[in-house]
Each structure stands twice: as structure tokens, then as C-alpha cells.
Amino acid sequence: ADAREVTIRHEPVSTTDGTHIEVAANLGRPAELDGARAAGADGVGLFRTEFLFLDRDAPPDEDEQYEAYLEACTAFDGRVVVRTLDVGGDKPIPYLDQPEETNPFLGERGIRRSLGLDGELFETQLRALLRAGAGAEPLSVMFPLVATVEELDTALDTVEQVTDDLANEEVEHAMPELGVMIETPASVLVAAELAARVDFLSIGTNDLAQYTMAASRENERVATLHDARQPSVLRAIRRTVEAGHEAGAWVGMCGEMAGDPALTELLVGLGLDELSMSAVTIPDVKAAVAEIDRERARERAERALVAETKDDVLRVLDD
Numbered sequence: 001a002d003a004r005e006v007t008i009r010h011e012p013v014s015t016t017d018g019t020h021i022e023v024a025a026n027l028g029r030p031a032e033l034d035g036a037r038a039a040g041a042d043g044v045g046l047f048r049t050e051f052l053f054l055d056r057d058a059p060p061d062e063d064e065q066y067e068a069y070l071e072a073c074t075a076f077d078g079r080v081v082v083r084t085l086d087v088g089g090d091k092p093i094p095y096l097d098q099p100e101e102t103n104p105f106l107g108e109r110g111i112r113r114s115l116g117l118d119g120e121l122f123e124t125q126l127r128a129l130l131r132a133g134a135g136a137e138p139l140s141v142m143f144p145l146v147a148t149v150e151e152l153d154t155a156l157d158t159v160e161q162v163t164d165d166l167a168n169e170e171v172e173h174a175m176p177e178l179g180v181m182i183e184t185p186a187s188v189l190v191a192a193e194l195a196a197r198v199d200f201l202s203i204g205t206n207d208l209a210q211y212t213m214a215a216s217r218e219n220e221r222v223a224t225l226h227d228a229r230q231p232s233v234l235r236a237i238r239r240t241v242e243a244g245h246e247a248g249a250w251v252g253m254c255g256e257m258a259g260d261p262a263l264t265e266l267l268v269g270l271g272l273d274e275l276s277m278s279a280v281t282i283p284d285v286k287a288a289v290a291e292i293d294r295e296r297a298r299e300r301a302e303r304a305l306v307a308e309t310k311d312d313v314l315r316v317l318d319d
């Protein structure tokens, strides 16, 4: 057993030179709310809403969703980022239409479904989110697996339309902060255009590594390739951070990579503003942030960005 004492920090943490880094929790089940608070999460960086739709035979209605989002928001003083439904790929939901696809990971998943097959569900979810945002701020909403500017524009049009509907019905609502998940190489390449339209970007390294490296996140045989420490993935992260910041958007990370304390210095050096992870790793990552000198972190990140191989990256991290 690990006898190490880990201090739980309930306050936000900064690097030694005073740069605040938000350390937030990923939630996959409502029961994880308490654990996230106990671990010292500043807020929620990824609220996976799939769980609301699992283990039942019909989707939750607007009120049920509203209650769940409101509960999450009121549990934290800090920001709570809710991701719209991300089904398809590795996340099928039995009662939703499941098209036959030979390669579901390259098929209709994430935002593609919300703008197509699941359009009605998407509107209901947005209604619940905009209502919850009025009850507890700050609520943020982000869209998964965006690949094109058109997808984002269509999603934003839907947000507008839902806002108009709620206003016409005189239902209390508020416009949340809006963001895009960066999970595809396509979205990295148009990150500037995406960031110009929203408040934040959140990098999902599980999918970003999978699609950048063409290596399944579920296949042990290609695990060496599916690794966010690959030079290509690091450069994709860097490019995203730069594009986001130039457009005035904050940039976070909510893939597994964000929860590895051995990589915290590198991520801060790459310029990330927020790191979101499963609750268990929060104390260690907060402890790591508090030790970081940002100048040194930047230097190390620059060296990692010119590394030609993963081994070179690992040497930079080790030294």
C-alpha cells in the first residue's frame, strides 16, 4: 500500500511565480461529485453527460437533466464545464438509433450525432443547460469531436435558437460560456477559427492521440503509438494553445494526460490554463503545480517540442 501522505489543497494553486493553473475534475457519474470536492477540485473541467443516458430505456427529459446540471454547478464555487452528449464510437446507448458502421470511431459520433440523428436530444439538452446556467454560474458548455468550423457554427446556431425559444416562453435562462473540444487533427488545424467563435478550447488527448497517431485508444498492441508524449501529439497541443490564446480563448486539457503529475510541468510549459482529471490525481497534480517555475517549464517544453522521437521526449522529461 502507498503510505505516502498527500496534502489535499482546497484552494486554487499557482506556480512559484504566481500563475494560477485551474485544477478541475472529470466526472463520469453523479456519485463522483463528492469525491471531486473532497480531492480539492477547483471545479469540473469535463462533466461527461453520457451517464445520464445509460442504464435506462429512454432518454432523461429536460427537467431531469436540468436538476443534474444544477446540482453539479452548485457543488462548486468554480467553473463547471458540461460536455454535450458524446455517443457513438466507444459510447453506444442501446435505445438510440445505432447505425451499422464498419468503423464507428470514424463514423457518426460526438457532435456529428447531435447535429444529425440526435438533433432533438441536443435541443433538449441545451434547454436544460441554459436553464441550469441561470440558477448557478459559472456554467460552461462544450461540444465533443468537432472537426469543422461548419459543425461549430451549426451548434452555435442551435444555441441561439434555443435561447430565442426560452425567451419567447419566458423561461429563465442564461448564456453559458461556450467551448470546443480539440480531439481531432482537423480541429487542431482550424483551432484559430474555432477559438475565434468561442470562449475556450479543451484538449481531449485520449481521442486526439488516437486520431493523430491512427492508433486505437482501446488496442494494447498500439499503446506505444497511442501516447500523448509522441512528438506529433505534443506539437498538436502546442499549436492549439497558441491558436486559442491568440484568439483570446483560454485553453484546458481534459484527456488522461492532464492527470499525470509527471507531465504537469510540461503542460504548464506548453501554456495550458486548466487541467482536468479524475479526482484521485488532483492532490498530486496540485502539489506539482505549486513546485513549478514557469520559465523553467517553458524551457523544458521548448526542448520537448523539438524532440524528434518519443524517446527524446522522455529524455527531456527525465532530465
Ligand code: PEP
Pocket (backbone or CB within 6 Å): 046, 048, 086, 183, 203, 204, 205, 206, 207, 208, 254, 255, 256
Ligand atoms: C478525450 O477524448 O480525451 C476525452 C476527454 O473525452 P473521452 O475520453 O470521453 O472521449
Ligand code: MG
Pocket (backbone or CB within 6 Å): 144, 183, 204, 206, 207
Ligand atoms: Mg473524447
